[in-house]
Amino acid sequence: MSRVCKIVLVCEGWRDSAFARGFLAAAGIDGRTIEPKTNPGGCGHDWVRTQFVAEVANLGRFSEGRGVLGLLDEDGEGVTVREREIADQLKARGLPSLAAREGRCLLLPTRNLETWLYWLTAQCSGSSLSVDETTDYKKAGPPAGASRIRNEHCRPAGEYLHTLNHTQIPPGCPPMLKQALGRLRDFLNVVRR
Amino acid sequence: MFVRLYADNYRCLSNFTLQFESLSVLLGPNGSGKSTVLALVADLRDFILGRGKSLDLFPPETLTRWDKRIEQTFELGLRLEHGEYTYRLRIRHEAPERGLNKVVEEKLTLDGQPLFASDHEHIQLYNDFHSKGPQLLPDWHVSGISRVNVRQDNTKLTAFRKALEDTLILALNPALVSAVSSEKQPVTIPKPDCSDFASWLRQISASDVMAAREAERSLASGGLPGFFAFQVTPSGDAQRLECVFRTSTSTLKLRLDELSSGQIALVILETALAVASNRCGVLFLDEPGNFLGLGEVKPLLTRLQDAALEGRLQVILTAHHPVAVDFLAAGYGSWLDREPSGPTRVQPIQVDETVQDEKGEVRVSDLIARGWLSGLGVTHEESSPEADTDRSAEIPVEPRQ
Numbered sequence: 007m008s009r010v011c012k013i014v015l016v017c018e019g020w021r022d023s024a025f026a027r028g029f030l031a032a033a034g035i036d037g038r039t040i041e042p043k044t045n046p047g048g049c050g051h052d053w054v055r056t057q058f059v060a061e062v063a064n065l066g067r068f069s070e071g072r073g074v075l076g077l078l079d080e081d082g083e084g085v086t087v088r089e090r091e092i093a094d095q096l097k098a099r100g101l102p103s104l105a106a107r108e109g110r111c112l113l114l115p116t117r118n119l120e121t122w123l124y125w126l127t128a129q130c131s132g133s134s135l136s137v138d139e140t141t142d143y144k145k146a147g148p149p150a151g152a153s154r155i156r157n158e159h160c161r162p163a164g165e166y167l168h169t170l171n172h173t174q175i176p177p178g179c180p181p182m183l184k185q186a187l188g189r190l191r192d193f194l195n196v197v198r199r
Numbered sequence: 200m201f202v203r204l205y206a207d208n209y210r211c212l213s214n215f216t217l218q219f220e221s222l223s224v225l226l227g228p229n230g231s232g233k234s235t236v237l238a239l240v241a242d243l244r245d246f247i248l249g250r251g252k253s254l255d256l257f258p259p260e261t262l263t264r265w266d267k268r269i270e271q272t273f274e275l276g277l278r279l280e281h282g283e284y285t286y287r288l289r290i291r292h293e294a295p296e297r298g299l300n301k302v303v304e305e306k307l308t309l310d311g312q313p314l315f316a317s318d319h320e321h322i323q324l325y326n327d328f329h330s331k332g333p334q335l336l337p338d339w340h341v342s343g344i345s346r347v348n349v350r351q352d353n354t355k356l357t358a359f360r361k362a363l364e365d366t367l368i369l370a371l372n373p374a375l376v377s378a379v380s381s382e383k384q385p386v387t388i389p390k391p392d393c394s395d396f397a398s399w400l401r402q403i404s405a406s407d408v409m410a411a412r413e414a415e416r417s418l419a420s421g422g423l424p425g426f427f428a429f430q431v432t433p434s435g436d437a438q439r440l441e442c443v444f445r446t447s448t449s450t451l452k453l454r455l456d457e458l459s460s461g462q463i464a465l466v467i468l469e470t471a472l473a474v475a476s477n478r479c480g481v482l483f484l485d486e487p488g489n490f491l492g493l494g495e496v497k498p499l500l501t502r503l504q505d506a507a508l509e510g511r512l513q514v515i516l517t518a519h520h521p522v523a524v525d526f527l528a529a530g531y532g533s534w535l536d537r538e539p540s541g542p543t544r545v546q547p548i549q550v551d552e553t554v555q556d557e558k559g560e561v562r563v564s565d566l567i568a569r570g571w572l573s574g575l576g577v578t579h580e581e582s583s584p585e586a587d588t589d590r591s592a593e594i595p596v597e598p599r600q
Contacts, residue, residue: 008424009494020508038421038498046529046563047550158509 018050028164073109203276213542222507227535232543249345259295301339365480381437488520521564549576
């Protein structure tokens with residue numbers, strides 16, 4: 007049987023892609039059924055928005071696809087603004103709105119993916135770390151008590167996220183990460199069908 | 200990790216420098232020098248490891264056709280645990296018409312300090328603290344580094360050699376792959392075309408069990424649909440490599456050379472990836488997308504990218520395949536190009552934001568196919584006879600005889 011892609015993963019960069027694929031792999035999703043798409047250059051936000059909407063359109067046209075998963079850094083713009091930008095584009099093209107339980111899942115790392123990576127990596131190693139969603143750790147450097155995140159931390163952080171129960175999340179979890187975990191659980195229900 | 204290659208007066212590489220990253224993708228039209236780069240690295244590796252003589256690896260046909268000089272210069276830069284190594288080799292073609300050449304300089308330094316030095320008269324050995332040791336007489340056609348015995352005080356030199364042993368350079372040709380392993384000598388490094396894959400796998404299964412198992416596991420978990428395991432069966436004095444395919448109702452054993460070209464390529468690539476990852480080695484792949492079904496290319500590239508960016512190995516690819524180009528060119532690509540009778544030149548690829556806009560997106564592979572290289576940030580210089588004259592005037596020329 008040749009490969010059939012079930013999930014299209016739209017990300018700004020390799021780190022987001024590795025993190026999301028780590029979560030999906032821990033959930034038992036075969037990596038060969040995931041089509042990662044990362045921004046080849048230019049503005050990452052615009053690219054993710056455009057590609058996400060295009061892939062949602064494809065989802066409606068081809069029966070093999072089960073879901074589109076997008077990761078878009080909030081980057082201080084506001085979660086509502088980021089979601090509305092995509093919602094508006096979906097609406098403008100006559101496409102169904104965002105709904106993780108229907109396979110159209112958008113995650114909004116706030117302030118960016120590094121916030122999640124620092125918190126998850128610390129949790130994974132048994133220590134606790136305080137992070138906030140307003141500091142840009144990419145520019146400011148690691149939070150107190152943490153060492154700089156490296157590429158090899160991304161997939162394990164995603165894998166660790168899968169072990170968490172979103173109804174009993176450890177204290178100190180960034181709110182948008184908790185929301186993301188709920189969305190990912192819903193998303194898994196669709197793509198596993 | 201390889202960080203730099205320099206070559207002068209070697210085929211189309213004239214005063215040519217290429218920098219490498221943990222993931223590097225070489226792109227360019229046919230004849231631009233991509234495969235030449237990989238072939239040169241393979242030849243340098245084989246020379247340094249004593250797997251070939253200068254007469255065989257650097258025959259006079261490898262001299263740049265339009266260059267009259269009789270000396271070739273090569274440099275390799277590697278960043279390893281001990282620091283930054285620079286290897287330098289100069290070969291002089293004293294009598295190209297008779298195929299004669301000799302090594303006139305071979306040198307290895309670590310962060311600028313000597314580890315090995317030789318000229319055509321003597322070899323000077325150094326210890327790990329860069330102090331002079333004994334001298335040897337050189338063999339003009341063999342790497343002196345290959346002749347150095349492993350000692351307790353030359354671990355830095357032997358680490359360099361080990362890094363080259365862990366460097367795989369593959370330009371697959373599945374049609375040449377044999378299922379029979381009859382080599383009396385163990386194959387520790389496969390030929391670039393991997394025609395000796397069965398012998399290599401036999402060696403890996405004995406010396407690198409974890410890698411062999413990982414390759415099998417990866418193939419069985421979807422890498423090669425239906426694959427269950429490798430099996431070796433005696434065949435006279437030799438052994439025959441078979442692939443066992445299993446479904447819920449049947450089992451099928453196929454000799455390696457009975458598989459399709461694409462299946463053979465998948466078997467070799469998965470094995471190479473497992474071995475290189477297990478050794479934290481380096482994997483050079485010439486057109487890994489060749490022979491593979493369209494759906495197989497992206498999963499392979501994704502795994503190569505993951506392994507490279509997570510620091511498990513270094514990956515250097517050449518690519519024409521549009522899937523590879525669109526996936527990896529931006530961010531990891533270098534553009535190689537040359538006039539038909541000119542030297543290879545290299546430029547980094549940068550995808551212009553304007554080619555990725557909302558309505559008129561043009562894929563990187565489309566830009567290359569159309570020759571619209573400005574969209575990749577690549578300057579397309581028109582050469583003129585005057586420009587060629589100027590360039591050659593900068594090179595000291597002497598008669599080639």
